Amino acid sequence: MNVIVWTPAFSVGYEPIDKQHQVIVDLYNGLCADLSGSAMELAEQKLGDYIDGHFRFEDVLMERTGYAKRMAHLADHRRLIDMYKVIQARDQNKSTVMKIVVYKWFVEHVVSDEMDRDLGRFLSEQLLAGKPFAAPPSVEPPPAGQSAATTPPDAGTPSR
Ligand SMILES: [Fe+2]
Numbered sequence: 001m002n003v004i005v006w007t008p009a010f011s012v013g014y015e016p017i018d019k020q021h022q023v024i025v026d027l028y029n030g031l032c033a034d035l036s037g038s039a040m041e042l043a044e045q046k047l048g049d050y051i052d053g054h055f056r057f058e059d060v061l062m063e064r065t066g067y068a069k070r071m072a073h074l075a076d077h078r079r080l081i082d083m084y085k086v087i088q089a090r091d092q093n094k095s096t097v098m099k100i101v102v103y104k105w106f107v108e109h110v111v112s113d114e115m116d117r118d119l120g121r122f123l124s125e126q127l128l129a130g131k132p133f134a135a136p137p138s139v140e141p142p143p144a145g146q147s148a149a150t151t152p153p154d155a156g157t158p159s160r
Pocket residue numbers: 058073077109115116
C-alpha cells in the first residue's frame with residue numbers, strides 16, 4: 001500500500017481537524033514502514049486509538065454546533081471503527097488489510113465532499129457568521145513507543 005503524502009488540497013477548511021488528519025496520515029504511513037511483530041502491533045494500536053480520539057473530537061464539535069448531518073457522519077465513523085476491530089482480531093494479513101481499509105476511508109471520508117469536508121465547511125461558516133463555538137481539547141499524537149490508550153493522563157508528572 002502506498003504512503004499518503006499530505007497536501008493542502010486535503011484541507012477541510014478547519015485547522016484543528018486538518019492537524020489531526022495529518023497525524024492520522026503520519027501514523028498510517030508508519031504502518032507502511034517495514035515493521036514486524038510487536039512493532040507493527042503497536043503501530044496499528046496507535047493508529048486505531050488516535051482515530052478513535054479524532055472521531056470523538058469531531059463528534060463534540062458536531063454536537064456543540066448542532067450540525068444537521070451528525071448522525072450520518074457518526075454512522076460513517078462507526079463503520080470504520082467496527083471494521084478496524086474486526087481486522088485487529090485477524091491472524092493473517094492483518095496489516096495489509098488494515099492499510100487498504102484506512103487508505104480507502106481516507107479517500108472516501110476525509111477527502112471526498114460529503115463527510116469531513118462538509119463538516120469543515122460548516123464549521124468555518126459558523127465562525128465567519130460570528131457564531132463561535134468551544135472546540136474540545138485537541139487529540140495529541142501518541143508518544144513514540146507507547147500506545148495512546150495506555151498513556152497515563154499524568155505521564156511525566158511526579159506522583160506526589
Ligand atoms: Fe469525520
